[in-house]
Amino acid sequence: NADGARKKAWTRAHWRWVSEIRLEGPQRDALEYYVTAARCAESDRRQLERRVVALAGTDRWRATVEALSCIKGVYTLTAFRLAAEAGSFSRFRSAPAFASWCGLTPSEHSSGESERRGGITKAGNALARTALIESAWHYSTCSPRPKAPAPGTDVPPAIRSRADDCTARLHRRREALAAAGKSACKANAAVARELACWVWEIGCRSEGTVL
Template identity: 50%
Template sequence: MAHVTSIGLDVHARSIKACAFNPFTGEVARRSFAYAPSEVAAWIASFEAPKAVYESGVTGFHLQRELEALGVDCVIGAVSKMDKPAADRRKKTDRRDAAFLARQLALGTVTEVHVPDPECEACRDISRALEDAREDVVACKQRLSKMLLRYGYVYDEVNERGQRKKAWTKAHWAWIESIRLAEPAAQEALDYYVDRCRRAIDEKRALAAKVAAHASGPRWKPEVDALRLFKGVEVVTAFAFACEVDGFSRFRSASAFASWLGLVPSEASSADARRQGGITKSGNRHLRRLLVEAAWHYASATRSPKRPAAGCEVPPEVARHAAKGVRRLVDRRAALSAAGKKPVVANCATARELACWIWAVGCMVEAE
């Protein structure tokens, strides 16, 4: 619906600066609020055909939902798509930020962020919590192994074939727990790191089980089952894509989806010269990391389709398309390697193409 008055909101945890701008009359009004959506909504309603906007960021979607519930047309603008003049970047205040947002909304240059429903946002949070738990485990293992290294303990056991045994197995843990340091304080520190590492691993395992339970729910299961047909994609990755994307058909093309993930080349072209660089990395960092990890599987994968896991229910045409994607990805990775591309470059290109196939399969499932 067309609007008349553009409202810019500079939102913080405890305060909101508002600026109302009517481009037809030139009228500008400003107001400061505590974080009180009802007061903000009442003020906005006093203007002719208002529409409000605030920047995406750490404040999330709460204010947008509250204002919408109170009858205010409110959107969230993608901060990464807003180009501020150099003067505004050098002189930044809450008042100026609110006025900038109001002007951008009046000009129609605001790129609106998709607002998920509360269930989808909650599933995103538990998916990202599992990512945080994984990082915690890595950090705990790093602290423990480096403390042992400082005291001269290095796990260097070999098997009967002379190969070095892997770390963090039962044998490795038994070796760690057999260590006794001479100084009581050092032993107490070691005990702490061992306990913290054990607890981090248990917490990650428990959270992974909860993610799997949510992934099997009726809302997410069709997409999760279909995406798991790609090699390198299991429950955690498939669930992350389903809830982070919240509708693959939102994107007009596979290229647009890859761009949203930050997997397209950067560019600095002028006149007849075209210069492309590394990927933009401007999109969803969580999904981009999962894609890059999944893409490494295609360095050694075969062209045969991946067998559906027990309990997976996928329409035959979707399964055939996923199998076609697996063959294409394996061939693409082999061609890149044969062309002499560096492994990381080849993997990034594979991740980009995997994103396109995931988008296609996701759209097919949504159309069912």
Template identity: 45%
Template sequence: MQLALGVVTEVHVPDAECEGARDLARALADARDDAVRAKQRLSKFLLRHGLVYDERNAAGQRRNRWTGDFWAWVGRIDLGDAAAMATLDHYCERVREADAAKAALEAKVKSLAQQPRWKPTCDALKCLKGIDAVTAASIACEADGFARFATASGFAAWVGLVPSEHSSGESRFRGGITKAGNKHLRKLLVEAAWHYKGASRSPKDLAKGQVVDAATRRHANAGVRRLVDRRRSMDDAGKQSSVANVAVARELACWCWAVGRMAEGA
């Protein structure tokens, strides 16, 4: 009775398959965090010993870390103490193990995106810049059906990407985002939004095996143009970069809702 009157809100309960997909995607997020921590520990250990990787290529550009050249450089290090060398070996091994675990989970999440339940939505979401197969699979299983959200703003609110509000009488004050709801999904969208800083307005090419109908792709391409223009206008206005990125993330959430519903036939 209360549900029919709108007094209470129905709670969505995902099924076992969806819960398993969410667990896998969140395990990947944990593995990425573990890899970052392992690399930080190794970097700080080397720094304590006065060692900084500063190799350069023929053009004078600094080489990236965590490449074959970096590991070859690490392999030539001699700290002159057995305990210190054992510590170095330990940190190096932890980095390699963390990277291997992350790569294995990424492969499993990519495979998840090809399953019949998730593929149509994932293929549609991948038309938006900043969203690859892994991110698309994570968004799709966290949402578990965009059709259950009546509006784009409702989905953005569920993710916690809408402004907070403090009201007193007739006065209304808006603050930062609420950060309520799905923290994992909010982080994914905020990270994806960074791709629109300096991005072109051109659409993404379809990946091998990606199947998207023409209408959904046109709508996603319109979303890319809108998000790129939005980011440029905020940068030109002198907005703080992090503030501009969260604003783009909020709109990106709305576009995900839109193309997701189209992929679901809603």
């Protein structure tokens, strides 16, 4: 995918820059130590990611992961994290309930007859919330066009259509928030909350509990 290609290109450029650093003596030794440690960490991460991808392709998770991966900004690792943290999307009674569980509901400060909404509560599943926040940033630069299906996937047309609706809707939402002068972080949090609602719906559709 495009995000993965950009990340790989950035990583290659970073290591080229590191390789051009010229140090001597203890400073060079320290740099080599940290480079080796970083390379080992990268290798460990890739091994773990391969294991996660393999697990995501098992019968228990494949349908849900492939369905969620139809949404722009959501790829296999993120889709699996959301599915695994939720366990079953159908256990949440509604999309707002799932968003609240993720800690993406706006906080409220009430006093007498006045009511003021603040930032998101962050009182929920931190791993799912982080995944949604990171995915939401995608909508600050992506196009509203549907996401191309991944090779080898078999997602029902109805689910793919809803994922395309999600992509177009979140793109419009992000543009509207930017036009309204909202800060990038506030706009992203709002998009992440709506993304959570779409994830719930598409997750439930993949489980057969929403038609």
